Amino acid sequence: MEKTPLLKAIVREHQGSIAAAKLRKEGKIPAIVYGHKEESLAIALDGHTLERVLHSGHRMLEVQTDKKKESVMFKDVQYDYLGKNIIHVDLMRVNVAEMIKVEVPIELKGTAKGTSEGGIIQEHLNKLEIECKAIDIPDSIIVSVKEMEIGDSLHAGDVKLPEGAKLITKPEALLAICSIVAAAKSAEELEEEQPTTPEVIGETKEDESESAEKEK
Amino acid sequence: MALMPKRVKHRKSQRGVMKGNASRTNFVAFGEYGLQVLETSWISGKHIEAGRVAATHFLHRTGKVYIRIFPHKPVSSKPLETRMGKGKGEPDFWVARVRPGQICFEIGGVGEDMAKQAMVRVAHKMPVRCRFVKRRHSL
Numbered sequence: 001m002e003k004t005p006l007l008k009a010i011v012r013e014h015q016g017s018i019a020a021a022k023l024r025k026e027g028k029i030p031a032i033v034y035g036h037k038e039e040s041l042a043i044a045l046d047g048h049t050l051e052r053v054l055h056s057g058h059r060m061l062e063v064q065t066d067k068k069k070e071s072v073m074f075k076d077v078q079y080d081y082l083g084k085n086i087i088h089v090d091l092m093r094v095n096v097a098e099m100i101k102v103e104v105p106i107e108l109k110g111t112a113k114g115t116s117e118g119g120i121i122q123e124h125l126n127k128l129e130i131e132c133k134a135i136d137i138p139d140s141i142i143v144s145v146k147e148m149e150i151g152d153s154l155h156a157g158d159v160k161l162p163e164g165a166k167l168i169t170k171p172e173a174l175l176a177i178c179s180i181v182a183a184a185k186s187a188e189e190l191e192e193e194q195p196t197t198p199e200v201i202g203e204t205k206e207d208e209s210e211s212a213e214k215e216k
Numbered sequence: 217m218a219l220m221p222k223r224v225k226h227r228k229s230q231r232g233v234m235k236g237n238a239s240r241t242n243f244v245a246f247g248e249y250g251l252q253v254l255e256t257s258w259i260s261g262k263h264i265e266a267g268r269v270a271a272t273h274f275l276h277r278t279g280k281v282y283i284r285i286f287p288h289k290p291v292s293s294k295p296l297e298t299r300m301g302k303g304k305g306e307p308d309f310w311v312a313r314v315r316p317g318q319i320c321f322e323i324g325g326v327g328e329d330m331a332k333q334a335m336v337r338v339a340h341k342m343p344v345r346c347r348f349v350k351r352r353h354s355l
Contacts, residue, residue: 082254123248198224
């Protein structure tokens with residue numbers, strides 16, 4: 001990992017949706033810094049720089065306000081409804097040597113043996129929770145699926161973690177499976193399976209009770 | 217046969233109003249690639265089925281298609297050459313209500329090029345403007 005990036009931040013005096021919208025119009029992104037039993041601090045960061053830092057894969061960054069410099073890590077990033085623009089960022093205070101729990105994405109590498117026999121790799125979990133030093137957070141965990149044949153499965157416990165990292169996700173959690181995709185159902189098959197009209201919940205019960213009364 | 221619910225509480229429903237954007241189901245959650253709706257609309261069960269068929273035919277059992285929308289809403293219509301009045305018509309078809317940002321289809325287990333081509337075919341079957349999106353990897 002390269003050097004931790006330093007971002008200049010402005011302390012937000014006004015909070016709320018209107019003030020936040022104004023900031024976004026100016027190209028800034030509202031953010032909050034919290035953790036270590038200190039008071040939370042509402043700040044605004046430059047949108048362009050923040051996006052660049054995020055896309056480069058950095059987890060840790062330093063935030064410079066007027067008063068002090070703080071080491072923080074990305075805790076949460078909120079996007080707009082189309083998933084295009086960042087609208088808010090949560091930053092958590094960390095010590096470089098501190099052990100923290102983080103979710104790290106999994107990258108499946110290679111072509112599985114089973115794919116040549118008509119199988120596909122289905123990813124069930126795309127991130128692992130690990131505990132490691134803040135400075136040693138990996139960008140991603142690479143897992144090779146080359147040896148997977150049809151019917152083979154990959155669990156969280158099978159993944160080789162970087163040195164000093166401890167697995168928090170349950171070891172039996174399923175990450176990926178190599179399986180054959182069932183043939184798509186044709187329109188005729190679906191027609192046979194599905195009723196032409198849905199059952200109305202209330203009506204059937206009433207009908208049953210009415211028929212029971214008649215019998216009495 | 218188009219999609220429809222198996223059991224419903226009420227046979228008919230009022231039209232309703234759709235405002236705003238999708239606040240959930242607006243990110244790729246199951247596959248690696250998705251098709252995002254950009255307009256507010258009703259998507260009928262027939263459209264969804266046409267999209268599914270288009271994608272599965274193109275993928276030739278190499279990938280997995282996920283459908284993220286379901287037609288829960290009944291739409292009624294009156295028979296032809298019927299005078300107005302005499303009550304609400306009978307349920308005709310079922311629709312899914314979608315708002316901008318909603319992911320309607322997802323594909324996993326194939327490369328980006330293949331997924332993109334499949335999604336283009338699905339988008340042609342949809343009655344709304346759509347765009348191709350990729351899964352956003354978590355922090």
